[in-house]
Amino acid sequence: MKNSPIFLLSLGLLSALFFSATFLINKVIANEGGHWFYSGSLRYFYTIFFISILLILYKGLAYYKSVLLEYLQNFRFWTIAGSIGFGIFYSMICFAAEYSPAWVLVTTWQLTIFASIFVLVLFGKKLNKITILSSILVVVGITIVNLSHFELSNIDSLLYSILPIVLAAFAFPYGNQMVWEEKKKRDASVLNNSFSKVFLLTIGSSPLWLVLFLFLEVGKPSGSQLINVAFISILSGVIATSIFLYARSKADSSSKIMLVDATISGEVIFTLILEVVFLNAMFPNMIGLLGMGITLVALFIMVYFDKSKV
Template structure:
């Protein structure tokens, strides 16, 4: 159990780079469209390099062929699960500190069971009452933020994250359903690439590319600086490769639902790491009493929710 928790906490540490560096790039004048799209351009190169370096070059080529054969499905799933999700996360960083975005992002634990219900999957409902604690914590965090920046900034910082919290599990669930092949309105995709987590990430990344190109053409942002290029590469490596790998290892190591719940609970540490990272790197002040109470409710509610779910 200790190893699982340690791996999960390390994953949360690297995941938090997303929130801190997105905020840093925003404060430095970097356009949010580049902060979002460049991450996935970097990830595409890193994933292809990783698969080639680990002897899976053929599987990578087959993944690209699989994308071409089901390009409509992968474009929809990738645009929602990676594109809409991350575009809104980076947009929010323009208006809210990273730790506020990270805390609001925890509402994805509320969105996931609703997405599952939408696909006709059974969800244990007795734990859903605990999600009220998570939502209450998010509300308190944003109320404190409103007293410092104003209602408009809070709405522009929080509402996109709430939409992103639904987009991410929706995109991933589309892939899960296609892998199962039980929904007549989705293609049944039975291929070895669907069993490899990095290939699935590669396919979703490929699917998100049309959205990134469309956003770049539509917004016509000024060219990114060398600093923004470097920072998006760091985010891609830390969050897209290292954190994902650590978290997958943690969940793969788990041998019981309790251990799976422990791995999932560690991701609430993203809020703490984002808070500390912004204080150290960006000089942000710590939250007040209301903010700390909101963080406590969010993390406590998440922990209780996953614990109860694991016993269902």
């Protein structure tokens, strides 16, 4: 049951629900003038703090020390994986939030589904044609959802939002796949715990944030930004990422990995719902609802036509 497509799909969509909070809250922070650097770096600072408490309370101090030892013994790996999968990924998302509406960012972020295909192939995985075609169908559905209420904006602003998200879309699955491959190569108990992996990737991204701090003029974060980023850290950094990595670790085939990665498409649907409920946004028209339906059908196809094993 723990590696069945239905179970993995449910976990992936649950993580997408919590991930969607990131785009909305980051946009609120950007509208208030908060610097994107603090939106990113503070999230990971909070994440380290929260997960440290959780690991000590539920796993004990000895286990927490073993996680720190894992980081020190494999410093190079976690720095590279964390900087790519967490650092580059999230810094680009926060940067783009200053230039584009949340729904545009979420739409562009669906490129991660395509990026996952290339990343898996790069790591020597094989994907069946149904997985590839259904992942493309997911993107088509999400595109229709957003084209249903698309408005032409400033081209420069779109480029500043699209290009960073494209980079983030490739960085996120690449960093996650590095951890997946590492788990297969060696028997380390901490690699079987989702919170531990989030903790290690977060610490691993720290050198990148330090470099950015040294080269950017960032000023000081406001009290509102400190609070908003704390909410993002709990909802997305701790809850969503841990659920997502857990689901990915239970995937025992390339198609199931793609299924989990494809559930990020749910972020668009959840973001639209949250915008309608909390920000009084206009509900999607019939074309938008059609796009949502296409997305759900594509995920259904992924669930029932998984054949390949890693």
